[in-house]
Amino acid sequence: MMKKNTITGAICLVLALAIATVTGINFIELKNPGDIIPGPGVSEVHMLSEYFDGIAGTNGDTEIYVMQGKKPGGKVLILGGTHGNEPSGYMSAITFIENAVVDEGTVYVIPYTNRSGMTHNDAQEASPQYIHFSNKDGAVRTFRYGSRATNPIDQWPDPDVYVHAASGQTLSGSETRNINRAYPGVENGNLTEKVAYAITQMIKAENVNLTFDLHEASPEYPVINATVSHEKGMSVASVGLMELQFAGISMALEPSPVNLHGLTHRELGDYTDTIPLLMETANASQGRLRGATNEALALTGIDKAYEKSAELGMLYVPYDENGHPIEERVGRHLQGIIEYTKSYSEQYADAPVSFSNVPGYAELFTDSDGSDLGGARLGQYLN
Amino acid sequence: MITLIYRGIIGLVLVFTVWNLFTEEKVTNQANAALVVIPMILRLLMIK
Amino acid sequence: MSHELIIFLAMVVTFAAGCFALKLPVSISMVLSAVIGALVGGQGIPLRHLVEGTFSYVDTVLVITCAMIFMKVVQESGALDALASLIIEKFHKVPALLLCLIMLVIMFPGMITGSSTAAVLSAGSIMAPVLMLMGIPALETASIIAMGGLLGMIAPPVNIPAMIIGGGIDIPYVGFELPLTLLTFPLAIFTVLLFGYKYVKKLDYEAIKLKLNNEPREKYGFRIFIPILLALVLMVLNKAVPSFPSLGMPLIFLIGAAVGLFTGNKIKVVTVCKDAVQSVLPVLGILMGVGMFIQVMTLTGVRGFIVTSCLSLPNGLLYVAMAVAIPLFGAVSSYGAASVLGVPFLLAFMSSNQIITASAISLIAALGDMMPPTALAGIFAAQVVGMKKYTPVLKKCLIPALVLIVWAILFIIFANQLAPFIVLK
Numbered sequence: 127m128m129k130k131n132t133i134t135g136a137i138c139l140v141l142a143l144a145i146a147t148v149t150g151i152n153f154i155e156l157k158n159p160g161d162i163i164p165g166p167g168v169s170e171v172h173m174l175s176e177y178f179d180g181i182a183g184t185n186g187d188t189e190i191y192v193m194q195g196k197k198p199g200g201k202v203l204i205l206g207g208t209h210g211n212e213p214s215g216y217m218s219a220i221t222f223i224e225n226a227v228v229d230e231g232t233v234y235v236i237p238y239t240n241r242s243g244m245t246h247n248d249a250q251e252a253s254p255q256y257i258h259f260s261n262k263d264g265a266v267r268t269f270r271y272g273s274r275a276t277n278p279i280d281q282w283p284d285p286d287v288y289v290h291a292a293s294g295q296t297l298s299g300s301e302t303r304n305i306n307r308a309y310p311g312v313e314n315g316n317l318t319e320k321v322a323y324a325i326t327q328m329i330k331a332e333n334v335n336l337t338f339d340l341h342e343a344s345p346e347y348p349v350i351n352a353t354v355s356h357e358k359g360m361s362v363a364s365v366g367l368m369e370l371q372f373a374g375i376s377m378a379l380e381p382s383p384v385n386l387h388g389l390t391h392r393e394l395g396d397y398t399d400t401i402p403l404l405m406e407t408a409n410a411s412q413g414r415l416r417g418a419t420n421e422a423l424a425l426t427g428i429d430k431a432y433e434k435s436a437e438l439g440m441l442y443v444p445y446d447e448n449g450h451p452i453e454e455r456v457g458r459h460l461q462g463i464i465e466y467t468k469s470y471s472e473q474y475a476d477a478p479v480s481f482s483n484v485p486g487y488a489e490l491f492t493d494s495d496g497s498d499l500g501g502a503r504l505g506q507y508l509n
Numbered sequence: 510m511i512t513l514i515y516r517g518i519i520g521l522v523l524v525f526t527v528w529n530l531f532t533e534e535k536v537t538n539q540a541n542a543a544l545v546v547i548p549m550i551l552r553l554l555m556i557k
Numbered sequence: 558m559s560h561e562l563i564i565f566l567a568m569v570v571t572f573a574a575g576c577f578a579l580k581l582p583v584s585i586s587m588v589l590s591a592v593i594g595a596l597v598g599g600q601g602i603p604l605r606h607l608v609e610g611t612f613s614y615v616d617t618v619l620v621i622t623c624a625m626i627f628m629k630v631v632q633e634s635g636a637l638d639a640l641a642s643l644i645i646e647k648f649h650k651v652p653a654l655l656l657c658l659i660m661l662v663i664m665f666p667g668m669i670t671g672s673s674t675a676a677v678l679s680a681g682s683i684m685a686p687v688l689m690l691m692g693i694p695a696l697e698t699a700s701i702i703a704m705g706g707l708l709g710m711i712a713p714p715v716n717i718p719a720m721i722i723g724g725g726i727d728i729p730y731v732g733f734e735l736p737l738t739l740l741t742f743p744l745a746i747f748t749v750l751l752f753g754y755k756y757v758k759k760l761d762y763e764a765i766k767l768k769l770n771n772e773p774r775e776k777y778g779f780r781i782f783i784p785i786l787l788a789l790v791l792m793v794l795n796k797a798v799p800s801f802p803s804l805g806m807p808l809i810f811l812i813g814a815a816v817g818l819f820t821g822n823k824i825k826v827v828t829v830c831k832d833a834v835q836s837v838l839p840v841l842g843i844l845m846g847v848g849m850f851i852q853v854m855t856l857t858g859v860r861g862f863i864v865t866s867c868l869s870l871p872n873g874l875l876y877v878a879m880a881v882a883i884p885l886f887g888a889v890s891s892y893g894a895a896s897v898l899g900v901p902f903l904l905a906f907m908s909s910n911q912i913i914t915a916s917a918i919s920l921i922a923a924l925g926d927m928m929p930p931t932a933l934a935g936i937f938a939a940q941v942v943g944m945k946k947y948t949p950v951l952k953k954c955l956i957p958a959l960v961l962i963v964w965a966i967l968f969i970i971f972a973n974q975l976a977p978f979i980v981l982k
Contacts, residue, residue, distance in 0.1 A: 252856035285803035401732030525834035541842035
C-alpha cells in the first residue's frame with residue numbers, strides 16, 4: 127500500500143502543476159502585444175532585423191511603420207514602447223500610425239521599441255495585463271500593458287552588476303534589461319544591447335534627422351512633464367517648447383546629462399547624426415506611492431493615494447481628483463511631436479518633415495468636457 | 510550558454526524540491542515545497 | 558476606516574490565525590493571507606497575481622539553495638572542523654581576538670548567503686560546542702550565535718534586505734560593502750565580548766585541544782580549504798574584473814561545492830543536495846509567500862496605503878516608527894519588512910545618502926529574525942545549544958538589539974557626513 131505522505135505529496139504536486147499550467151498558458155498568451163491597424167499614411171511595414179540580422183527570429187525583433195510623404199524631405203523616427211509599463215509612449219506611436227498623413231519627408235514609427243518588454247509584467251507590481259479601447263466603430267481594441275525591461279525568458283540571468291559597454295558605467299544588474307540604458311548597443315551583446323544596436327544602425331542607415339523617444343514617469347519622479355534634449359537639439363527643443371506653452375502645456379526642458387549613459391537622448395546624439403528628444407508624461411500606474419493597481423489607474427490616473435501624496439508635497443506634478451487621463455498624456459506627446467517637428471523643419475529647411483491629421487492636445491484633452499476621458503476619447507482616434 | 514547553465518541549476522533545485530516534497534512527513538511541509546515548485550517549473554520551461 | 562485598512566487587517570489576522578491557531582508553516586499562512594486579502598479586496602483568487610509575485614525571488618531561491626549545498630559540502634568535507642581547530646590553535650593566547658574570530662566564522666555563511674538561518678544552522682552549530690568548551694554557558698552561546706547569524710545576514714558581500722530596499726528605488730547594490738561592514742562588525746565584536754569575554758579571560762587550551770577535531774586538517778592539510786578559497790576568489794574576480802564573465806553567486810557556490818567533493822572527507826553528493834534543499838525549503842516557501850503577499854498588497858492598494866501612512870508621520874516620529882514597525886513586520890519575514898516598509902522609509906529619508914540609509918534600514922530589518930513567531934535566528938540558536946525554549950535567548954538579546962537600533966539610526970542621521978568616507982563606488 128502507498129504511504130500516506132506519498133499520496134498527499136502527489137496531490138500537492140498535481141495542484142502545483144495545475145496552477146503552473148493555468149498561469150503558464152496565461153503568461154504565454156502575453157506574447158501578442160496587440161494588433162495595429164495602419165492608417166492611410168503608412169506606405170510600408172518593415173522589421174528592425176532588416177537593419178541588423180542579429181535580432182532576426184528573436185522576441186526583440188519589432189515592426190517599423192514607414193510613412194512616406196508625397197514630397198521629399200527629412201526623416202523623423204518615433205520610438206514608442208521603450209518601456210512597456212508606460213502606456214502613453216506606445217499609444218501615442220500607435221495613434222500616429224493609425225491617423226497621420228505625411229506630406230513632406232518620411233516618418234518611421236517603432237511602436238514597441240523593446241518588444242520583449244511588452245510580453246511580460248514585473249513581479250510584485252500587479253500591473254494590468256491589458257488595456258482596452260472602444261474604437262470609432264465601437265469595436266474593442268486590446269493592447270498589452272508590459273514591463274519596463276526585457277522579458278527574463280529572453281535574457282537570463284541578470285549579472286550582479288550591469289556594466290554599460292560603451293562607457294563602463296555600472297548600474298544594478300536588472301538594468302541590463304533596460305533598453306534605455308543600453309544605447310548605442312552592442313553587436314554581439316545580450317538581446318537588449320542587440321536591439322539598441324539595431325536601432326542605432328537603423329538611424330544611421332536611414333539618416334534619421336530627428337528622433338522622439340516617448341516615456342512616462344511616476345509622479346514622484348523629478349524628471350516629469352519634461353523634454354530631455356541632447357545639446358544639439360536645444361535650439362529645436364526651445365522653440366518647440368514655447369509653442370507647447372502657448373498651447374497650454376506646461377513642459378520643462380532638461381539638458382541630457384553628459385555623465386548618464388545608455389539613454390537615447392545621450393547616446394543617439396553622440397553616436398549618430400540624429401537629434402534625439404525624450405518626452406515624459408505622468409503615469410500613476412508605474413509609481414511607488416500608488417493605490418490599487420489596475421487598468422483604470424493606467425488609463426485615468428485617478429488615485430486617492432496620489433492625491434494624498436500631493437498634499438504631503440512629495441510629487442513633481444499637480445495631482446487632483448481628475449488624475450492624469452491617457453488622453454492628456456498621449457495629447458502631450460503628440461502635440462510635442464507636432465511642435466518639435468515644426469520647429470525642426472523651420473531650422474533645417476533643406477530637409478523638412480510635415481504631416482497632418484494627428485490629433486493634438488486640444489482634440490484629445492482640452493476640448494473634452496471630461497466625461498469621455500480615460501480611454502473613450504482616445505478610442506475615437508483608433509481604427 | 511549561461512542561460513542554459515542556470516536552467517540546469519533550476520532543474521537541479523526542482524528535482525530535489527520534488528524529492529523532498531515526497532519525503533516530508535507533514536502535509537503542510539509538502540504544500541510548502543509545492544509552492545516552490547510553481548515558479549521553478551515556469552522558469553525551467555522559460556514560460557515566465 | 559478606509560477600504561485598504563480593512564483589507565490589510567484581514568491579511569494580518571489571517572496570517573496570525575494561520576501561524577498561531579492553525580500552527581501552519583509561515584509560508585502557507587502567507588499564501589492564505591494573500592488569498593484572503595485578494596478576496597476582501599474584491600479580486601477573487603487572482604492566480605496570475607499570486608504566481609507572478611513569487612518571481613521576484615527566483616534568483617534569490619537559487620542563491621540560497623546553492624549556498625546551502627556549498628555549506629553542507631564544506632561542512633562534510635571537514636573544512637569547518639579544520640577552520641575551527643586552526644583558529645583555536647593560533648589564537649587561544651588572545652581570547653578576545655579568538656572570540657571575534659569565532660564570531661566571524663558564525664557570520665560567514667550569513668555573509669555569503671544573506672540568510673541568518675544558514676549561518677545559525679551551519680557555522681553556528683559547529684561553533685556552539687567550541688564556545689561552550691571554552692566555558693561560556695548555553696544561554697550566552699545561543700545569544701552569540703543568534704546575533705552572529707543576524708549580523709552575518711547583513712554583513713557584506715550578500716545582504717538581501719539591502720538589495721531589496723535598494724532595488725525598490727532603483728539604486729544598484731554597489732558601494733554597500735563599507736557601510737555594511739561598519740554597521741555590522743563593531744556590533745558583532747560588542748555582542749560577542751559582552752556575552753563571552755568574562756568566561757574566557759583564562760582559557761585552558763590543553764583541555765579544549767582534546768575535544769577539537771584536528772583530523773581533517775592533519776589528514777588533508779591545506780587542500781581542505783581550497784573550496785572556500787576558490788569561492789572567495791571567484792566572488793572577488795566577478796566583482797573586481799569586469800571582463801571576467803559574470804558567473805553569478807549560484808554558479809560560484811556550485812563550483813565551490815563541486816571542488817569540495819574532492820578536497821576532504823568523502824561526500825555522498827545526492828544526500829547532501831537533498832538535505833541542503835530540505836533545510837532551505839521553509840525559507841524558500843516563505844519567500845514565495847512573501848511574493849504573493851506583496852503582489853496582493855500592490856494590487857489592492859494596501860501597499861500605497863501603508864507607504865503614504867508611514868510617510869505622513871512627522872520627522873522625529875519617523876525614526877521611532879521605523880524602529881518599531883520594521884522589526885514588527887519582520888515577524889512575518891525580514892525580507893518582507895525590507896520590501897514593504899524599508900523602501901518607503903528610504904524614500905522618507907531621501908535627503909540622506911541612500912546607500913548608507915538603505916544599509917542601516919537593512920540592519921533594523923534583520924531584527925525581524927528575532928521577532929516571534931518566526932524568530933528564525935532565535936529558535937535555531939536555542940536548538941543548536943540544546944535549549945528547549947527560545948524566549949530566554951530573545952530576552953538576552955534585548956540589549957544588543959537596542960544598541961543595534963541606536964547604531965543604525967545614528968548612521969541614518971549622519972549619513973551625509975559619513976558618505977564621503979565610507980561610500981566607495
